[in-house]
Amino acid sequence: MKADVEHSDRPRPRTKRLPRSVRERQILDAAVDVFAAHGFHQASMDEISEVAGISKPMIYAYLGSKEELFVACIQREAARLLDAIRGAVDTGLRPDQQLWRGLRSFFEYTQQYRSSWAVLHRQANAQGEPFSIELAQWRSRTRDVIAMLLARATESAEQQMQPEQMQPFAAALVGAGESLVDWWLDNPDHTADGMAMRLMNMVWMGFGDLVEGRDWKPE
Amino acid sequence: MKADVEHSDRPRPRTKRLPRSVRERQILDAAVDVFAAHGFHQASMDEISEVAGISKPMIYAYLGSKEELFVACIQREAARLLDAIRGAVDTGLRPDQQLWRGLRSFFEYTQQYRSSWAVLHRQANAQGEPFSIELAQWRSRTRDVIAMLLARATESAEQQMQPEQMQPFAAALVGAGESLVDWWLDNPDHTADGMAMRLMNMVWMGFGDLVEGRDWKPE
């Protein structure tokens, strides 16, 4: 049996004319929950319409096809997450502090908005899907933000590095973060601060060595 | 249009009686390819049977339902990957060398067996409950292997650490590895060695600092 998304049973006020923007938000909220719970293919437009309290034809009128709806979800949630991270980074601070703030707000966000994160993370990898482009774009943007933070950290070092060179490191950092969140879900006795510090310690210290010219080589 | 898995159009030798074990392998091979290409829900049993050159009833008779078939794929591919990693680690070597070998063979494997990796990483993740168990088990086992490697690395240090304490680091490392592979697919002008070295540099150096008592703290 599906673990259904909670349906509120209070009679929804049908035929209440609401402005388009409100309707769209209702729909997106419901869609994010349902997609997060069941994944794209398992999610049914019927359930989304039920959870949203809005009939299917309205969903099609406002947000288009199921695919377009999913893309809209991804875009909104990705923007939210990126905004949260960007908002936490104060460019006046020292580079490591900037990274620290970014990571901490990332963990805080994932803790607070489970569905949002589930849609981005769980569904984001599915390939062969028509919307994989959207998903790849989100990943790429996230990497760019992190890569920029990392590049800034080398500004004062001997060997300055360009953001492009930081891309694989950023990718690894994002992946490490995602994976740590998964582990966190199973081991919730940690604070967002604690998680962010773990990641900082793991990445930053090693990164610092690199910046200073100490690197590891196989025998 | 679906980017269909290549169908050989030469008339497959039907009614050739082959032993069950051979057929099962053929089916799993085909299933991994198709699931990797389209994902679980988009993959149709019809296509799998066509690619395998075996009729659907045999698939059901040997491997059970679509879900069971998918799980069988996950299990086989997960075991293969783990075996590859374990086989590469020579416990006689220095800890960093062990980790290096493990990571390198991980990247080599993902490079060589694209479908296998795609099924494990991209598709299995995206699905809901029924498969998450299988996938979680694999993740957990992989983490255990890595955590053990990391713990070994502290044996000669002042502050020895238990494998359990290494779990979040292992999680981060696995996530970083997965994410790097994704990046690699889009930027294939790198060797498996190069990718593994990047990860070593990122993780090992930082880890080394930790072991020696240097850690990062927020202001």
Place this chain on the structure above:
Amino acid sequence: MKADVEHSDRPRPRTKRLPRSVRERQILDAAVDVFAAHGFHQASMDEISEVAGISKPMIYAYLGSKEELFVACIQREAARLLDAIRGAVDTGLRPDQQLWRGLRSFFEYTQQYRSSWAVLHRQANAQGEPFSIELAQWRSRTRDVIAMLLARATESAEQQMQPEQMQPFAAALVGAGESLVDWWLDNPDHTADGMAMRLMNMVWMGFGDLVEGRDWKPE
């Protein structure tokens, strides 16, 4: 070749929006006919939807699965038949007259609603567990009605009998009736009155009486 239920080939007025209750009746009517003609397993939802002039999804939306649809048929037809019998019994009459009216209306009903009877008697019987419950309930209710009639007939007699004691007799009477209807279908040159009288004579008077020339006649 299947002896298909007559399909009207004039293009059915698709997309005509009708209220749910009307559609449900149409579906049940068609289903009773098709189930009566082919039996539960041989009947296909495709044919039912074709005969009903309604697409399959509507059938599933309104009446549920094939099994539920069959049960719904059984229930509706059983209720109809019982109503017909109950409606014919005038409790003001003499007991034998009441029985006579009940039996006569039973035969009339089976004659008039062939499909209805076929579903109840021929098809529901042949199936396994899931339906036997429904059918058993109907049988039981029918027996109760008959047993009550029989018990009433003893009210003025020396040895009054309770309805429960009449149960096996009622069972036998119902079975005799069902079987007579079968025979009647192969020998249709008899009226419903004639059939009911045969049964009255057999049951009420007793065969021994018949042999000796004593028979029962309606007033």
Place this chain on the structure above:
Amino acid sequence: MKADVEHSDRPRPRTKRLPRSVRERQILDAAVDVFAAHGFHQASMDEISEVAGISKPMIYAYLGSKEELFVACIQREAARLLDAIRGAVDTGLRPDQQLWRGLRSFFEYTQQYRSSWAVLHRQANAQGEPFSIELAQWRSRTRDVIAMLLARATESAEQQMQPEQMQPFAAALVGAGESLVDWWLDNPDHTADGMAMRLMNMVWMGFGDLVEGRDWKPE
């Protein structure tokens, strides 16, 4: 879930060459059980072959298609039941005694051979089936036997009756018997003798007689 027919788990002696007649009996025994348990359509050849301990190709070689197998089951079981009844009737006895003996052995048989009876009774009504002819023939033969017994009972009476005239009475009697057996299954605290007497009293004496205190007793 199906209430499966009990499968013996002791390893059946495969490839043991047995004479055809033995194999055929094994198959028919299994088929009767499976058909009785699930009905014709729900019964699968796979299950029959499993219960019989004989591979499917042998079943097809010996008994033909599923339909032919079913017909063979009906014919064998019908013959057995008829033989049991015929064997119990001693033509030297008084007519009522003959009927009594026949009925009693009928109830004894149904009690002893549940599967046999279930196949004949439960499946016997299915119409629209290719084998309904066989089933109708069995019913007809049973009626003939009973009708003959009834006709004999009128030999000494003023108004002798022909067996054909007795057909509807025989039909009713058979139906009453079948129905009583069903009731008996739910109320097993009665002996075969008791059931047969109930039927005699009902049919032979007539309900009217019963009410007035005249009942039938075996000698």
Place this chain on the structure above:
DNA sequence: TATGAATGAGTATTCATTCAT
């Protein structure tokens, strides 16, 4: 003789999407 291996053909069921009201 005996069977594991193999399949064609069929069927219940679901779901995204649209239209009449």
Place this chain on the structure above:
DNA sequence: GATGAATGAATACTCATTCAT
């Protein structure tokens, strides 16, 4: 604007039956 009614198209799964060994 808002929705109940409606469906085409797709797909997982089953089963009687046959054939190579």
